[in-house]
Amino acid sequence: MLRSLWSGVNGMQAHQIALDIESNNIANVNTTGFKYSRASFVDMLSQVKLIATAPYKNGLAGQNDFSVGLGVGVDATTKIFSQGNLQNTDVKTDLAIEGDGFFVISPDRGVTRNFTRSGEFLFDAQGSLVTTGGYVVQGWVRDPKDMGSKGSETDLLKIDNTKPLQNIRIDPGMVMPARSSTKISMRANLNAGRHADQTGSIFMLDSSSRTPSDGVKPQYDSSTNLTQVAEDMGSLFNEDGDAFLLNEDQGIWVSYKNATMKRDITATNQNSTVEINGTKISFTNDSAVSKISTLSAAQNAINAVKNKTGVEAYVDNGQLRLENKNNLEGDKHVKNIVVTGAGTGAFSKFVKGDQSITAFRYRYTKGIDADSTTGQFKTTEDLRALMQHDANIVKDPSLKANYKDSTASVAVKINKNGMFEITNKDDGKPQKDNLSIFVTNYTSAKVTKNVLFGKTMGALNTASLIEGGISTSTSKLTHATHASSVDLVDSLGTKHTMRLEFYKAGGAEWRFRVIVPEPGEIIGSSPERPNVFENGVLHFNKDGSLAGMNPPLLQFNPHNGSDSPQRITLNFGSAGAFDGITSVDKISETYAIEQNGYVAGDLMDVRFDNNGTLLGAFSNGKSLALAQVALANFANDAGLQADGGSVFSETSNSGKALIGAANTGRRGGVSGSKLESSNVDLSRSLTNLIVVQRGFQANSKAVTTSDQILNTLLNLKQ
Structure with a gap:
């Protein structure tokens, strides 16, 4: 054939x-x-x-x-x-592989493994991710016990793909539990300029010396329901937001009454001398020739230098009456009446050391607390205490040896408007001792006057502060402020609004208080006001970067049955960096404030990312990685056995399946809402x-x- x-x-x-x-x-x-x-x-x-x-x-x-x-x-x-073209679809569970690899599927819930390039998936009635042929997609699923209550935001978007493969099944009624807040992060600037765009009244102070003067530990007064904080006077502003910027020894004089002194004059035609307030006064008068009495001549001699001494002489009932209204600016030589040199001749009744002190000098210092002997002050409480002490001594000199707040009838406080307020209360004595308040700037050869501070305090001026009458007060004193709020979440998912209030307390120092709604409590607050924490402090470097802060964390107890106390880290930036709170000459503003807690949420939607991770979107606005599809690749893809239905089986010539996550090994990436064409x-x-x-x-x-x-x-x- x-x-x-x-x-x-x-x-x-x-x-x-x-x-x-x-x-x-x-x-x-x-x-x-x-x-x-x-x-x-x-x-x-x-x-x-x-x-x-x-x-x-x-x-x-x-x-x-x-x-x-x-x-x-x-x-x-x-x-x-070879790679087929990718086609966009409107189905969020459609997947396409870009590169090498196969989806791992199973016809018997994971006992047998098959493989496919067709990512036409959907969820069945039980929430299993399946192919159109009923095969269950294999991968890794988040443990229901780990639904985001712990770990970082990054951890929420990751799946542990080192565990064994399992059927991908997502409960359609899934609920993401609440996560309690553990950190507050803030980026802001606190104005370090000479003019403050945001100001608030300085803290109120009562007329009790128990108010702390260190400016560190606020004192809560249950009788007045106010928190008293001593503030650095050098860091304060006037009511227009302009900084006082007090330098060392700058300050004011406060006169509480006109200084007066009466003396008899000896008739003589000899040379007469006396030294008052450091100025030597002398005259010679022969009454028979001048036809001017010795008394009038003495008056004229004193009045001739009143612009140097501040002292003016009057004749009352045959006596010489000296008066200093304390209305001249300057140093100690224009205030009060002090006989600094013994008198001779007509002034023989003037004894060195005689004095009438009704005006007191108050000088700012950065180094010490109130000193009644030198009149130095640093804080608002220092100045308040000095003024109250001196005003009472002027009104009742008998208190000088043993002054106590309990015996004071002149009260000096800082009122709710941030003003120094002086009240001349009725002391119950028959004699009514009125005061007259006059404030002037302190100057010397070395110290210039602080106009803003003097003008603000000068609003106290009153010709007659009547005992038992109305009070007098300064203009409003303010401090630079800034405030922000953020919602904390407890373990039950309840929100609590936390308010952060900042105020300038020094040249490079800001303090802050934290307020939470009652009955919430911040551990470490005063027993009287447990929902208000007063002791926060921020220090800044000379370039405006954060130098340090305290405390670094707070403990919050919501008192509503949730897990407590919550430890909340305050992330206000790194030391020496500009990644958090800064203090430069720029308006105070908050750029961002956030916390890491969230309320419970229901599963609303799903989608896949390019790593094959199934992301769930919840009603609380959070996203959570729910599962991740597995990919397999083979030494010889052509050796796979086609079983129909776009399904392949492993053969001895394909090699063992190498299973892992997308974009690892030789496995390609995964695109959601896409399908690979033939x-x-x-x-x-x-x-x-x-x-x-x-x-x-x-x-x-x-x-x-x-x-x-x-x-x-x-x-x-x-």
Whole structure:
């Protein structure tokens, strides 16, 4: 029988297989994730008539073999796993692999593993992520016990993919539990300029010396329901927001009454001298010649230098009456009446050391607390206590040796408007001692006057502060302020608004208080006001960066049955950096304030990221990684067995599945709301159909030709 006949038959059979394969490719041109196949043609065993020979030494050349092929066959069908195009869809559970890899699926809840490139997934009635064929997608699922109550924000968006694979199942009624706040982060600037854009009245002070003067530990007074804080006077502002900026020794004089002194004058025509307030006064008068009495001459001599001494002389009932209204600015030589040099002649009744002190000098210092002997002050309480002490001594000199607040009838306090207020209370004695208040600037050869401070305190001026009458007060004193609020969340998911109030307490120091709604409590607050923490402090470097703060954390007890106390870290920035709170010459403003707690939330929506992580969006505005799909790759993708339904099985020639997360190893990425199209090239497939058809036709010709030859042989016998 002719070999060509069987070669033609084999050729037709092989091309029929190729036609079947190419037809299958064309049929799956729209199948999601389909990978086209091709037929691998190989020639069949050849019949060797003569073997090939090597060249002979005598010069005869070598000869090729004499063999005849027996046709063609299909050795294998090869799957081509090239990347298909990605198509956007409106389905959030659709997934497409960009690069190498296969989704891991199971028909029996994880016992058997299959693989697919088709990411056309959906959730079934039980919340399992499945293929359209009912296979359950495999991956890693967040432990229901770890639903975000612990860990950082970054941890919430990660899944532990080191655990064994499991069925991806998401409870559609999932609830994210509340997370209690553990940290407050704030970025802000606190104005360090000479003018404050945000100001508030300075803290109230009562007229009791028990008010702390260190400016560190606020004193709560239950009788007045106010928190008393001594503030650095050098850091305060006037009512227009302009800083006093008190320098060392700058200050004021406060006169509580006109200084007076009466003395008899001795008639004489000799030279008379006396020294008052450091100025020497002298005159010679012969009354018989001048027709001016010695008393009038003495008056004229004193009044001639009143611009130096502040003292003016009057004649009352044959006596010389000296008075200093204390209305001149300057140093101690223009205040009060002090005999600094003994008198002679007509002034012989003036004894050195005689004095009438009704005006007191108050000088700012950065170093010490109140000193009644030098009149130095640093804080608002220092100045208040000094003024109250001196006003009472002026009103009742008998108190000088043993002054006590309990015996004081002149009260000096800072009222709710941030003003120093002086009240001349009725002391119950028959005699009514009125006061007259006059404030002037203190100046000297070394100290310039502080106009803003003097003007503010000068509002106290009153000609008559009547005992038992109305009070007098300064203009409003303010401090630079800033405030922000943030909602804290406790373990039950209840929100509590925490307010942070900052106020300037020194050149490079700001203090802050923290207020929470009652019945909430901040551990470390005063027993009288447990919901208000007063002792926060911020220090800044010379460039405005944060130098340090205290305390670094607070403990909050909501008193509502939630887990307590909550430790809340205050993240106001790094020391020496500008990543938190700063203090530069710029308006006070909060750029960002946030905390890391949140309330409970219901699952509202899901989506996949490019790592194959299923993210859940909850009604509390938070996102949580719920699961992550696994990807598998193989040493030989073409060795996988196609089981239909876009499903592949592992074979001995594909190698073991190497399972891991997307974008690791040789595994590609995952795109959500996309599907991978078939990689069938329709133009190529149709072209291949033509080629296969022509090949089949050519082989059929070999059969018909062989048949004709056989007929010719049969006809030879005829």
